[in-house]
Amino acid sequence: MSQRRERSRAIRLIPTAVVAALLATVAAIVPAEAASPAAGQGTVNQATTDSGTQEQLTSHATSGSDRPAAQPEQKQALASEAQTCTAPNAEGTAVCVQETRPADLPARLAHSSLAAEAVDPPQWCEDANGIILGTRTQICLVTGLTYTTTRTVNGTTTVTGEADMVVINYSYSDTGLPTFAHQIELSMYDGWGDALNASVDGQATLSGACTLDNSSFPAQPLLPLNSWRSGEAFFDTTATAAGAIGTCATFWYLTFTNAGYPAAVTDYQLNEFRCDNATVGRANVGCVVPWYASELVYSSASYPSLASHVQQAQASGLPGATFANPLTRTEDDTIIRTNRNLACGDAPSITGLSCDEYPIARSREGLSSGGTRRTFDGCQMPNVSSGTGPTGVSVCMITATENNAQGGLNTQFFRAERVLDGDPFRVTVS
Amino acid sequence: MDTAHDVYIPEGTFGVLDAGEIPVQTADWSNGLAVPMIQGALVVTGIHTGMVRATATALAGPPTAPTDACWEEIVEVSVHATTGLLRVESLEHGPVETLPPLSPAGQGWYRLRVHARGRSVLPDKVSTEPVEDYLLVTWPAPRSGADIIRGSDRIGHALAHAPGMPQPQTPAPARSAEQETLRRRLLRE
Numbered sequence: 001m002s003q004r005r006e007r008s009r010a011i012r013l014i015p016t017a018v019v020a021a022l023l024a025t026v027a028a029i030v031p032a033e034a035a036s037p038a039a040g041q042g043t044v045n046q047a048t049t050d051s052g053t054q055e056q057l058t059s060h061a062t063s064g065s066d067r068p069a070a071q072p073e074q075k076q077a078l079a080s081e082a083q084t085c086t087a088p089n090a091e092g093t094a095v096c097v098q099e100t101r102p103a104d105l106p107a108r109l110a111h112s113s114l115a116a117e118a119v120d121p122p123q124w125c126e127d128a129n130g131i132i133l134g135t136r137t138q139i140c141l142v143t144g145l146t147y148t149t150t151r152t153v154n155g156t157t158t159v160t161g162e163a164d165m166v167v168i169n170y171s172y173s174d175t176g177l178p179t180f181a182h183q184i185e186l187s188m189y190d191g192w193g194d195a196l197n198a199s200v201d202g203q204a205t206l207s208g209a210c211t212l213d214n215s216s217f218p219a220q221p222l223l224p225l226n227s228w229r230s231g232e233a234f235f236d237t238t239a240t241a242a243g244a245i246g247t248c249a250t251f252w253y254l255t256f257t258n259a260g261y262p263a264a265v266t267d268y269q270l271n272e273f274r275c276d277n278a279t280v281g282r283a284n285v286g287c288v289v290p291w292y293a294s295e296l297v298y299s300s301a302s303y304p305s306l307a308s309h310v311q312q313a314q315a316s317g318l319p320g321a322t323f324a325n326p327l328t329r330t331e332d333d334t335i336i337r338t339n340r341n342l343a344c345g346d347a348p349s350i351t352g353l354s355c356d357e358y359p360i361a362r363s364r365e366g367l368s369s370g371g372t373r374r375t376f377d378g379c380q381m382p383n384v385s386s387g388t389g390p391t392g393v394s395v396c397m398i399t400a401t402e403n404n405a406q407g408g409l410n411t412q413f414f415r416a417e418r419v420l421d422g423d424p425f426r427v428t429v430s
Numbered sequence: 431m432d433t434a435h436d437v438y439i440p441e442g443t444f445g446v447l448d449a450g451e452i453p454v455q456t457a458d459w460s461n462g463l464a465v466p467m468i469q470g471a472l473v474v475t476g477i478h479t480g481m482v483r484a485t486a487t488a489l490a491g492p493p494t495a496p497t498d499a500c501w502e503e504i505v506e507v508s509v510h511a512t513t514g515l516l517r518v519e520s521l522e523h524g525p526v527e528t529l530p531p532l533s534p535a536g537q538g539w540y541r542l543r544v545h546a547r548g549r550s551v552l553p554d555k556v557s558t559e560p561v562e563d564y565l566l567v568t569w570p571a572p573r574s575g576a577d578i579i580r581g582s583d584r585i586g587h588a589l590a591h592a593p594g595m596p597q598p599q600t601p602a603p604a605r606s607a608e609q610e611t612l613r614r615r616l617l618r619e
Contacts, residue, residue, distance in 0.1 A: 060608040119615050122608070137609065174613045181616060234616065280524040281450040302455070302596045331522070336440060340479040341556050351587055354442065354478065354554045361479065362440060362522070400442075400554070401459045401588075401595045404474050407441025408454030411521040415450065 057124055062175060064294025064417040064425075065135035068124045069323045071272065072291055074131055083148075086262040092152040093160075095256065095264045101130045102144035102166050102189075118183055118230045121170040132272065134289045136417055139171040139272045145186065149194040149261055161193025163222055171250065171270050173287035175418050178237045179213065180273050180287045182250040185230035188222040198222050198258040204233035205253065208271070209246030211236050217252070237275030240285050245276040245420075279418045280331070281411070286418050293326035293424035294417040298409065300429055305398035306356060306406055307429040312376050313358040313394035314427075316387065320359055325390070326424035327363040329414065339366025343373065343393050348380060354403035355381070358394045360427070362410060367393050434483040435529055436560060440522035441479070443472045446532060446542055446566060449513035450525070455599040461576055462588025464505040464544040468601055469512045471542055473564065476549030480557035482564060486518050486529040489569040493543070497579070501545040501565065504579040509542040509568070516540065518566060532568040541571040549584065 059065045085096035125140040127133060132141045149161040165188045173180035184202060202217030217231020231252065239246025249271035256264045275287040300307035319325035330336060343366065344355035359365035367373070374387030379396035387394075419425050437444050445452065448470040456468040465472040475482055497504060509516070516533035517525045533540060548562035578585060588595075605613060 060606040061612075062609060063602060063606070119611060137612065172612045172616075174609065174616055177613065177616050179616045181612075280522070281447075281519065283450065299455075302599065333438065333522070336522070337479055337556055337558065344478065344554070345556065347554065349553060351584075352591060399594075401462070403478075404442045404465075404472075405454055405457065405459070405596055407443045407521055408445075408452050408457065408472055410441060412452040412454055415452070 057127065059122065059124065059135045059138070061122075061135040061137045062294065062417055064296065064413065065137065065292070066295050068122075068127070068133040068135050068138075068140075069292055071132040071134060083146075085150075086264055088150075088152050089262045091260065093261045094150050094152065095258065095261050096148040096150065097256070097264050097266045098146045098148075099266075100144035100146050100164075102142075102164070118185060118232055119170075119172070119181075121168055121183075121185075125168060125170065134272060134292050136288050136292045136294050137173045137175060139169075139270055139289060141169045141270070143167050143169075145266065147195055147198060147256055147264065149198075149258065159193075161191070161195030161197075163188050163191035163195035163198060165189065165222070167268070169252070169268050169270055171273065173273055173275075173289075175286040175288055175416065176282075176284050178240060178275060178285040178287065179234055180237075180275070181232060181234050182252065182270055183230065183232045184217070184252040184254070184268060185228050186254070187228045188225055191222070191225070194258065194261065196223055198256045198261075200229055200254055200256050202231040202255070203253045204231070205251045206235060206248055207251070208248030209238045209275070210248035210250075211238060217254075219257070237285060237287060239275045240277055243278050245274060245278050247271060247274050276418065276420065278420060279415060281415045282418070288418045290420070290423055293323050293426045294413070294419065295426045295428055296410065296413040297428050297430045298406070303402040303405060306402040309356050309376075309379070309394065309396040309398055310358050310427060311429045312396075316374060316394065317389045318359060318392070318394060319365055319390060320363075320427040322426065326426050327359050327365050329419045329421055329423050329425060330362060330364045331421040335364065335366070335368050336361050338368040339363075339393075342367035343395050346383065347395070347397065348382065350380065350397055352400055353380070353397040354400040356396050356398040356403050356406070358427075360406075360410065433528075434485045434563065435526055436481045437484045437518065437526055437564075438520040438523045439475050439477055439480055439482055440520075442477070442554075443474055443521060444482070444484070445519040445521055446471045446473065446509065446516060446568075447519045447525075448509075448511045448533070449515040450519065451512075452521070453601045456601050457596070458576075458598050459595045460589060460592035461505050461507075461578060462585050463503055463546060464507045464542060464576070466507045466509050466542075466576075469510055470516065471507065471509045473544055473546075473566075476551060476553045476562050477557045478554045480555075481560040482562040483560045484518055484526065484529065484564040484566060486532055486566045487568075488530055488532045488534050489567060490535075491569050492541070492571070493567060493569075497545070501547055501580065503546040503549065503582045503585060504543065505585065506541055506543040506577040506579055508571070508573040508575075509540050510573075511537055511540060513537065516568065532566065535570040538570060539573045540568045541574075543567045543579070549582075
């Protein structure tokens with residue numbers, strides 16, 4: 001895909017300032033090209049992947065982050081980002097930058113940096129090509145950047161060089177810390193001419209409920225090819241008071257300098273974290289990606305009647321197992337009580353058994369949101385018939401101890417993943 | 431007698447939790463009332479959802495006064511306060527701030543004596559008004575086995591069916607290696 005050639009073409013110079021604004025959160029999808037399952041437009045079953053990409057699509061972040069998911073509100077990309085150029089300087093030279101979607105990614109993105117001043121992005125970043133992927137504590141976005149140098153003499157503009165780069169924006173947090181990081185790294189994988197001589201440096205900034213604790217991206221040459229130039233910035237949330245919830249957009253401004261050419265600036269923005277001191281039962285502040293539906297797993301080995309009921313309920317069409325159709329946490333006691341009453345209020349009293357409802361009463365998908373009950377053979381729920389479909393609730397008499405354990409499992413999960421009112425979450429059976 | 435306070439029950443249990451941790455996979459459910467985990471404990475209620483009343487007292491040693499006859503069920507277990515922050519907690523609303531902390535001696539082993547009354551009034555039902563009462567008493571003591579001080583049909587049924595209940599498992603690590611790497615990097619700054 002190398003494009004080493006002299007090009008002579010007219011470039012419409014935009015008589016604007018130096019800044020080329022590239023907002024990473026607005027970029028990105030060309031839906032028809034979203035071949036990777038992880039890039040699903042909210043409807044792809046994450047469980048079916050090509051065997052070749054299976055390893056890349058796993059995560060080992062929080063216990064509820066089994067695999068990454070696409071940010072659900074990514075806007076459609078423009079056909080291509082417009083190239084933005086500086087005005088020519090006194091010598092008639094100018095530079096242009098353009099965000100692209102790289103056709104090829106360098107192999108083994110995950111072992112990109114290894115510099116002392118960065119962490120390795122996870123392997124699944126390779127699938128974040130043009131779209132934002134995340135887990136409960138990580139965000140990744142991979143884009144391309146083309147930097148072009150030109151010279152204009154007597155009205156004729158000549159391209160004097162081009163550099164093609166991959167840019168990785170990787171941001172991460174911890175569920176028990178008020179600090180999160182925004183790391184940026186870029187690598188020139190192809191280039192020719194004067195563009196090869198450029199250097200890049202970065203400045204981090206923010207907008208929102210946080211402060212910049214520390215950042216570093218010293219000037220580094222783009223050469224040699226396939227070397228990674230990186231910077232890290234650390235932000236502390238200001239949402240630390242009891243009950244506080246806050247978000248913060250974080251930015252990296254990259255400046256490309258090149259002897260004999262004007263400087264060019266391009267910027268990247270991420271705003272996918274929510275920090276809170278509002279997770280009931282946790283005394284500390286933590287930050288998570290709120291749209292990521294963490295996975296709550298019921299072990300069939302330990303809780304067989306619970307797992308069996310959930311499995312049957314989901315197989316009959318009820319939501320909760322997938323990113324596309326997760327459950328939604330409610331912390332509203334009235335909704336929880338109503339959900340429970342409508343589902344299990346008339347359940348029989350059988351020693352050793354307890355009425356279980358799915359979706360769980362602590363979700364918005366219980367009966368207070370509508371629908372009817374269904375049950376299965378052996379559930380011992382009189383006056384309830386079978387049923388299928390995506391709305392309603394399944395009820396079943398299960399082992400009482402397993403139902404009691406479910407309370408602990410649910411709360412442990414909500415606390416560990418900082419699942420607040422309105423957050424999505426998945427329920428699966430192992 | 432200390433004042434009783436309402437505790438909201440979302441799913442059939444409340445906690446005597448250490449630093450809010452709920453390692454439920456390690457729970458010993460065998461007596462059906464007092465459920466010790468490797469850290470803290472859960473208490474099984476009669477109702478499934480709604481309110482109960484609880485009182486809590488931290489003693490320096492075992493209770494000396496005779497137990498009040500009004501308590502229908504009494505079970506005593508050993509509980510480990512790994513952090514030393516044992517508190518009565520609603521699993522939905524968090525620590526019951528009006529009840530005293532139950533590990534004033536700090537980290538270590540305590541005996542937890544759970545007294546219960548009313549678990550057979552509305553079993554597995556929703557009760558917006560409390561129909562059950564609990565008294566939780568702790569004191570520092572070396573670890574020893576569960577003690578059924580005053581049993582009931584329900585406790586008897588649980589003990590008889592204990593082998594069929596979820597068995598205590600080893601706890602999962604708090605963080606994966608990958609997350610631990612991220613956490614260390616965040617802590618350096």
